[in-house]
Amino acid sequence: MIIQSEYKRLPLRQSFHILRFSILFAGAFFVYGCHMVKQAQLSTSGKSDIPASVAVSTDTATKGIDWQQRKDYVFSKGTLVFTNRFATARLNDVTQQNDSTYTLEILPENARINPSPWYAFKVWSAVKRNIYLTLQYAGYKHRYDPKFSSDYKTWRPVVSPVTVSADEHQASFKLELATDTIAIAGQELISSADTYKWVDTIGRLPFVKREVAGKSLKGNIIPVLSTKGSNGKKIIAVLSRLHPPEVTGYMAMQEFIRTTLGSTALAKQFRGKYELIIFPMLNPDGVDEGNWRHSAGGVDLNRDWTGFKQPETKAVRDFMLKTTEKQDAKVYFAIDFHSTFYDVFYINELKDPTGSNSPGFTVHWLDAIKLAIKDFKPNIKPSGNGGDVSKSWFSRVMGAEAITYEVGDNTSREQLKLKGRVAAEEMMKLLLK
Ligand SMILES: [Zn+2]
Numbered sequence: 001m002i003i004q005s006e007y008k009r010l011p012l013r014q015s016f017h018i019l020r021f022s023i024l025f026a027g028a029f030f031v032y033g034c035h036m037v038k039q040a041q042l043s044t045s046g047k048s049d050i051p052a053s054v055a056v057s058t059d060t061a062t063k064g065i066d067w068q069q070r071k072d073y074v075f076s077k078g079t080l081v082f083t084n085r086f087a088t089a090r091l092n093d094v095t096q097q098n099d100s101t102y103t104l105e106i107l108p109e110n111a112r113i114n115p116s117p118w119y120a121f122k123v124w125s126a127v128k129r130n131i132y133l134t135l136q137y138a139g140y141k142h143r144y145d146p147k148f149s150s151d152y153k154t155w156r157p158v159v160s161p162v163t164v165s166a167d168e169h170q171a172s173f174k175l176e177l178a179t180d181t182i183a184i185a186g187q188e189l190i191s192s193a194d195t196y197k198w199v200d201t202i203g204r205l206p207f208v209k210r211e212v213a214g215k216s217l218k219g220n221i222i223p224v225l226s227t228k229g230s231n232g233k234k235i236i237a238v239l240s241r242l243h244p245p246e247v248t249g250y251m252a253m254q255e256f257i258r259t260t261l262g263s264t265a266l267a268k269q270f271r272g273k274y275e276l277i278i279f280p281m282l283n284p285d286g287v288d289e290g291n292w293r294h295s296a297g298g299v300d301l302n303r304d305w306t307g308f309k310q311p312e313t314k315a316v317r318d319f320m321l322k323t324t325e326k327q328d329a330k331v332y333f334a335i336d337f338h339s340t341f342y343d344v345f346y347i348n349e350l351k352d353p354t355g356s357n358s359p360g361f362t363v364h365w366l367d368a369i370k371l372a373i374k375d376f377k378p379n380i381k382p383s384g385n386g387g388d389v390s391k392s393w394f395s396r397v398m399g400a401e402a403i404t405y406e407v408g409d410n411t412s413r414e415q416l417k418l419k420g421r422v423a424a425e426e427m428m429k430l431l432l433k
Helices: 005-009 012-040 192-203 247-260 267-271 286-288 313-325 361-372 390-396 413-432
Strands: 072-075 079-085 093-096 101-103 122-125 129-136 147-150 170-177 182-185 206-214 221-227 233-242 277-280 331-338 344-348 378-381 402-406
Touching: 005 277, 005 313, 072 093, 079 147, 093 331, 122 129, 122 170, 129 413, 170 182, 192 206, 192 247, 192 286, 192 413, 206 313, 221 267, 221 413, 233 247, 233 413, 247 267, 247 277, 247 331, 247 402, 267 413, 277 313, 331 390, 331 413, 361 402, 361 413, 390 402, 402 413
Parallel strands: 101 129, 233 277, 233 331, 331 402, 344 378
Antiparallel strands: 072 079, 079 122, 093 101, 122 182, 129 170, 147 182, 206 221, 221 277, 344 402
């Protein structure tokens, strides 16, 4: 999600957090300020990444985050247990209000932060019973309606209606518990380990090379997959999961990859001409910690594409610079999958439209998607390529047509798969013309 204006609507309680962080980091900012601009202007290729018009707007130096206490919350003489002891969980406290009513506190990893209150927990009961839960977001607004699963693969909306308070700071619902453990979460749970398994499967394809682009702040692997079969001169880059809760974007990415790595004549012909480079899990620490937005470094990794202060973004930059230099290659298209309230394509608006490696591709591609999906009107938001998000860097430094593809939080899973598949098909057709 990319909406920065939401920051302005922070309630009082977050304002205190901001003040605290501001005081803590103001000193650090002064120390790093000068270095920041100098460092940002140097890419590893020795060329300047950033024209004078580009403002390094976001401080992405590592900040503290409030780690969750991983624990079981035990009630009713041990017959009812809530837990956050698993990757992707987010549950900061549970308070019992009466026999059957519980308040669950859900907190962000730090502030300032976008309003994306992610939560995930498991609950187990020794007996059949009904309980009433209220999710409380420390003054942030409810965003993800609760879903449940007992096998962590199939997810359904909770059966009871979800009541959101007038100020939207709380959401309440009933759970009918059997003697089983169920997970409750804002979206489907996909941890870094789940992605590493997916990477293992894809990596076994004979035409796919699997590498490690780098490591996250906590030492988790940033995997990268690339296709063999072309002469390696024309590259397509695919990014995902810079922001932890943005699961619908990740699912669309998986379908996009399934299509481009498929056995159709189109996909085979495409891979003969273009090399795909895929970074499916760029924020493993944040995903596993159940963060709302940030990395373990406490920063938004999609605001670090000028400063490159975080290992996760550096890993992509260095891998891309090294690969394009080694193979004397150009990046023709880069697509970074995200999620927000509704489907949006953020594109680069270039002063000189001929100034990319595949001029006009994005506009033609979006037209083709529109024609291919019935009743689909792509919501396109152009902006210059001077920003600190991934699409700006891929445009500015790699010369690529590049977009941030935001998939709606509530886009039906069938529809988002269709969109991922069609996006891949139309890309392949157009780039083979
Ligand atoms: Zn995002």
